[in-house]
Amino acid sequence: MSHTRVQSIEHTVQTTNRWLAHLSEAIGTEDRDFSQRVLRAWLHAVRDGLTVQNGANFAAQLPDLLRGVYYNGWDPNRVPIRRSREEFIEYFARSGRIALHDVPKLAPAVTEFLCGELSEAPVMHLLARLPHDVRAVLWPAEKNG
Numbered sequence: 001m002s003h004t005r006v007q008s009i010e011h012t013v014q015t016t017n018r019w020l021a022h023l024s025e026a027i028g029t030e031d032r033d034f035s036q037r038v039l040r041a042w043l044h045a046v047r048d049g050l051t052v053q054n055g056a057n058f059a060a061q062l063p064d065l066l067r068g069v070y071y072n073g074w075d076p077n078r079v080p081i082r083r084s085r086e087e088f089i090e091y092f093a094r095s096g097r098i099a100l101h102d103v104p105k106l107a108p109a110v111t112e113f114l115c116g117e118l119s120e121a122p123v124m125h126l127l128a129r130l131p132h133d134v135r136a137v138l139w140p141a142e143k144n145g
Helices: 007-027 032-048 052-059 064-071 085-096 100-118 120-127 132-138
Strands: none
Touching: 007 032, 007 064, 007 100, 032 052, 032 064, 032 085, 032 100, 052 064, 052 120, 085 100, 085 132, 100 120, 100 132
């Protein structure tokens, strides 16, 4: 049996691994599993607050593998889900299996990381679709020019 590689799959795996390595550096960990959980928690928590159209527009910018993570478990019939700041933090922590008190540090770090990978404009456009109190968790006031 021949062992050939599919270039598009190899590319998305490499891109995802690079993203997780850079995110790990940004949040100060060597644990890429932890970084993947934090990124997934950010993607799902934000995704759930968006309309189908806004969510799909954002997903189109993600590497293929992370687009699959983004859509995993998504129910387009239930969005947008409006969570209060506290509900958003609790959901983020529970889905990422991280401590509640770490969310205010990790969520903005992921936002900043995504601004670097995708450029700031589309990420800020996305966050503008969320309630102000939730947006403040993802991008603290001192960063909101």
